Amino acid sequence: MGAQTMWPEIRHHGGAGGVTGSCHQLMASSEHSLLVDCGLFQGEDAAEDSLAQLEVGFDISTLKALVITHVHIDHVGRLPYLLAAGFRGPILCSEPSAVLLPLVIEDALKIGFTRNARLIEQFQAQLQKQLVPLPYGKWHTLVDDHTLAMRVKLKRAGHILGSSYVEVALNDKLKSIKQRVVFSGDLGAPYTPLLPAPKSPYQADVLVLESTYGNRNHEGRRERGLALKNAIEQALTNRGTVIIPAFSVGRTQELLYELETIVHAAPPSSDWRSLEVIVDSPLAARFTRVYRQLKPFWDAEAQRRLRLGRHPLSFENVYTVDDHETHEQTVRYLAASGRPAVVIAASGMCAGGRVVNYLKAMLGDPRHQVLFVGYQGAGTPGRAIQRYGPEGGWVELDGERIDIRAGITSISGYSAHAGQRDLLNFIKRMRRWPPEVRLVHGDDHARQALKESIEAMADKAGRLVNVVLPSVYE
Incomplete structure (x- = not known):
């Protein structure tokens, strides 16, 4: 008998150990999971056998929903392959993202999938069936049975119009354990034109945080x-x-x-x-x-x-x-x-x-x-x-x-991405800091620099924060 799996478990199918291909699966239990983003690999993150990298090779049978944080291609580009693999669950996103997503997907289909207008139309029709636009700041229930309650809430991320970070509230009813998992998506820098700056959540037990600019700050x-x-x-x-x-x-x-x-x-x-x-x-x-x-x-x-x-x-x-x-x-x-x-x-x-x-x-x-x-x-x-x-x-x-x-x-x-100071402030401004931070969506130098900065900040504040640099789940 192997060791018993501790839930929740986070499996990274992209965007860990690289900047692109964001795709994170939150296993709330052996039967219920949530996918956050399903993006394309680009630049050095793209494998020589790019077709194999595009295929959705992980188990999707437990997926209750896909949440899209925003419509950039490195966060949504594998969506056609997810649907081709048979995913028919709800696709949750903000109201602006629901308007922008079909344009991005049409472009992605033409570049990497097909230029056949009828096939593109069929895919878009399927996408519209599954798309569930959510207002910012409202809880949406995905699971509520005798064992588990799982709810999600989108908050403004300030990265591009419609961008969100995702709060997931989990209630293990059998063990009477409540947990909050936050996925940052891509966070914007303060004073981004057109967009309000992101406000930190009240709390998190686990924070999955982007680190694109984890080793530097931007000009004002x-x-x-x-x-x-x-x-x-x-x-x-x-x-x-x-x-x-x-x-x-x-x-x-x-x-x-x-x-x-x-x-x-x-x-x-x-x-x-x-x-x-x-x-x-x-x-x-x-x-x-x-x-x-x-x-x-x-x-x-x-x-x-x-x-x-x-x-x-x-x-x-x-x-x-x-x-x-x-x-x-x-x-x-x-x-x-x-x-x-x-x-x-x-x-x-x-x-x-x-x-x-x-x-x-x-x-x-x-x-x-x-x-x-x-x-x-x-x-x-x-x-x-x-x-x-x-x-x-x-x-x-x-x-x-x-x-x-x-x-x-x-x-x-x-840059539409938060700099190091902004990423640290995202944690610092939480009322209850996360005991675990998982750094994704950054190259090795950026992730390591941000890890050291978070640890130094936590040490100075007398808080315990375990910073993890995850790799892609096999």
């Missing part, structure tokens, strides 16, 4: 706004283009909000007033339209701007590029003309998408600037440009070696 809002302005003004002076690789959902909309802030404050005679801001991503344009529909979920500052008649996501300088022919014309025109412009294009880590064409056309020209505003995963072209660009290195794009002569600037303050 004023500093990052100044850095954005300076990088663009450098390109204006050089008569060049600023290329900003950005994720279609979240980062693009935050950048538009910040650029509207700068344009609005600029004198009427300033070059800023005539600067073209080009969103070259059909998906980003669609997300921006949906973001505008979801205004009730914007924060107080954004609501004030609306009341003043300002349009933070659709100001006069913004142009969107939809079809591929216009995209190619725009790349050629900006590369040749020297007309100053800001281009926001996907993908955020330069691993594909339209931004690659801009980089191939402009990285070799010192008039232009590449501005990184988000995390660049190890093994991605974005990380290579960020690392080797400032020293005049090169990068391989589409099998072609491109010498880097354009200016390369990185602003960490625009």
